[in-house]
Amino acid sequence: xxxxxxxxxxxxxxxxxxxxxxxxxxxxxxxxxxxxxxxxxxxxxxxxxxxxxxxxxxxxxxxxxxxxxxxxxxxxxxxxxxxxxxxxxxxxxxxxxxxxxxxxxxxxxxxxxxxxxxxxxxxxxxxxxxxxxxxxxxxxxxxxxxxxxxxxxxxxxxxxxxxxxxxxxxxxxxxxxxxxxxxxxxxxxxxxxxxxxxxxxxxxxxxxxxxxxxxxxxxxxxxxxxxxxxxxxxxxxxxxxxxxxxxxxxxxxxxxx
Amino acid sequence: xxxxxxxxxxxxxxxxxxxxxxxxxxxxxxxxxxxxxxxxxxxxxxxxxxxxxxxxxxxxxxxxxxxxxxxxxxxxxxxxxxxxxxxxxxxxxxxxxxxxxxxxxxxxxxxxxxxxxxxxxxxxxxxxxxxxxxxxxxxxxxxxxxxxxxxxxxxxxxxxxxxxxxxxxxxxxxxxxxxxxxxxxxxxxxxxxxxxxxxxxxxxxxxxxxxxxxxxxxxxxxx
Numbered sequence: 001x002x003x004x005x006x007x008x009x010x011x012x013x014x015x016x017x018x019x020x021x022x023x024x025x026x027x028x029x030x031x032x033x034x035x036x037x038x039x040x041x042x043x044x045x046x047x048x049x050x051x052x053x054x055x056x057x058x059x060x061x062x063x064x065x066x067x068x069x070x071x072x073x074x075x076x077x078x079x080x081x082x083x084x085x086x087x088x089x090x091x092x093x094x095x096x097x098x099x100x101x102x103x104x105x106x107x108x109x110x111x112x113x114x115x116x117x118x119x120x121x122x123x124x125x126x127x128x129x130x131x132x133x134x135x136x137x138x139x140x141x142x143x144x145x146x147x148x149x150x151x152x153x154x155x156x157x158x159x160x161x162x163x164x165x166x167x168x169x170x171x172x173x174x175x176x177x178x179x180x181x182x183x184x185x186x187x188x189x190x191x192x193x194x195x196x197x198x199x200x201x202x203x204x205x206x207x208x209x210x211x212x213x214x215x216x217x218x219x220x221x222x223x224x225x226x227x228x229x230x231x232x233x234x235x236x237x238x239x240x241x242x243x244x245x246x247x248x249x250x251x252x253x254x255x256x257x
Numbered sequence: 258x259x260x261x262x263x264x265x266x267x268x269x270x271x272x273x274x275x276x277x278x279x280x281x282x283x284x285x286x287x288x289x290x291x292x293x294x295x296x297x298x299x300x301x302x303x304x305x306x307x308x309x310x311x312x313x314x315x316x317x318x319x320x321x322x323x324x325x326x327x328x329x330x331x332x333x334x335x336x337x338x339x340x341x342x343x344x345x346x347x348x349x350x351x352x353x354x355x356x357x358x359x360x361x362x363x364x365x366x367x368x369x370x371x372x373x374x375x376x377x378x379x380x381x382x383x384x385x386x387x388x389x390x391x392x393x394x395x396x397x398x399x400x401x402x403x404x405x406x407x408x409x410x411x412x413x414x415x416x417x418x419x420x421x422x423x424x425x426x427x428x429x430x431x432x433x434x435x436x437x438x439x440x441x442x443x444x445x446x447x448x449x450x451x452x453x454x455x456x457x458x459x460x461x462x463x464x465x466x467x468x469x470x471x472x473x474x475x476x477x478x479x480x
Contacts, residue, residue, distance in 0.1 A: 033286045033292060034283040034284060034285050034286060035283065035284045035286075035289055035291075036281075036282075036283060036284070037280060037281070037282050037283065037284050038280035038281060040284075041284040041289065042280075044289075044290070044291055045300070045303055048290075048297075048300055048303075048304070049303075049304070049307050052304055052307065053307075056308075056311075056350070056353065056354070056357065057346075057350075059353050060346060060349035060350050060352075060353050061346070061349070063349075063353075064338070064345050064349055065338070065345075065348050065349045065351075065352030065353070066352075066408075067334060067335065067338055067404060067406055068406040068407040068408050068409075069406060069407055070331040070332075070405065070406060070407075071327075071331065071405050071406055071407055071409065071410035071411075072407065072410075073410060073440070073441070075407070078407055078411050079411075080408075080411035080412055080414060080415045081408060081411075081412060082398075082401070082412040082415060082416060083355075083356075083397055083398075083401050083412065084356065085356070085359045085394070085397060086394075086397075086398070086412075086416070089419070090415065090419075093419065103422045104422065104423075104424055107419050107422040107423060108422070108423050108424065115387075115391075118366075118387055118390075119384060119387045119388075120384075121370070121375055121383060122375045122376060122377075122379070122380035122383050122384070123380065125376075126376075126377075127376075128376070129373065130372060130373030130374070130376060130477075130480055131373065131480055132371045132373070135373070138370075139371070142367075142370055142371070146367070165408075168407065169406070169407045169408055
């Protein structure tokens with residue numbers, strides 16, 4: 001019998017001259033009840049899938065996926081954390097003999113051995129026995145690997161400062177108080193809005209009003225006398241209104257107490 | 258009508274053998290939870306595939322709104338999350354599916370391992386399965402950067418630092434993934450390309466091989 005390269009065919013390449021070995025045993029040879037894949041078994045699988053999907057959707061609705069503030073590469077104080085299924089590797093690299101001068105051990109040697117062994121498992125565990133209890137070496141190594149992975153992930157979650165991370169990543173919204181008297185006065189001054197925007201957010205021609213730390217007196221002085229590209233004497237209201245608006249700007253857009 | 262259409266195609270392409278290969282076979286008792294409840298462990302592989310299909314579909318819908326550049330990426334995800342009808346559901350399914358697929362694949366791997374199903378003649382299918390595992394981890398890693406928020410950015414910084422620690426090829430691997438020295442615009446574009454084109458292509462090829470081998474060799478017998 002000939003297999004592989006040079007094998008003979010009858011007619012064309014669809015019909016080999018000799019029957020290929022390794023055709024799986026017909027399941028009717030197993031001394032039990034079999035079931036047709038289509039449609040009987042597939043219908044059961046469909047039901048399992050439906051139950052799974054309900055759980056999946058409940059999870060999705062109950063916990064909307066997280067979104068932190070936009071990436072700021074200059075914020076070096078942020079505590080980084082990979083997604084949960086990489087935590088075991090991240091945690092491994094924190095230990096003394098797997099980090100620093102030994103990073104190669106933690107980043108390459110240990111994961112390399114573990115995943116290499118996983119990839120080549122059929123060639124390492126070549127015995128004919130299939131029951132876990134009959135192949136103690138393979139079974140215990142796999143159990144060790146699973147326990148180590150779970151332990152490392154657990155430790156990583158335990159050591160991470162979740163509250164600090166939530167604070168660091170939170171989306172900060174610069175809300176201004178639109179009911180404040182200062183805002184009403186600001187909105188009546190078209191010259192201010194033209195450059196600083198309706199929310200005082202600034203733009204191409206002018207900075208954000210609330211990102212500076214000027215006092216009320218300094219703000220009034222800038223409005224009256226101008227500064228840089230900002231012209232003088234654009235405010236068209238009474239001195240009292242000017243004072244109220246300056247207080248509102250000093251107070252970062254909130255009405256003063 | 259439908260039968261006529263089938264006959265018309267079958268007369269020309271002889272599709273009946275294909276149908277028999279795909280669907281017309283028996284499922285043995287020992288993998289059927291209807292006979293032995295403990296056989297539910299044989300569901301994990303199918304559920305992994307189920308979540309994978311959901312990931313592909315939800316991902317296709319996400320790319321209708323997502324913009325892969327550093328100016329608009331975050332804004333587009335924020336818009337998708339807060340403004341688009343059902344956007345929060347579609348993004349949520351893709352987000353949670355990424356975790357579920359890892360969980361189900363892990364359980365499937367353990368089932369195959371502890372039932373010794375990778376033994377002769379199924380060695381190659383195990384190897385392909387582990388490669389699928391690596392591709393899935395790669396999809397998780399590249400997809401995590403795409404929202405371009407704080408955790409995405411700094412997780413990628415850490416991940417690429419680990420890649421850089423690999424001797425000899427580390428620096429090259431990091432430059433290849435990041436598209437240069439800094440992690441920025443080029444990195445996002447590359448991760449998007451890898452996440453949406455390269456790895457799904459590899460995944461579909463490997464899945465095809467995985468399923469072909471299962472049909473060819475049949476499911477492993479009872480313990």
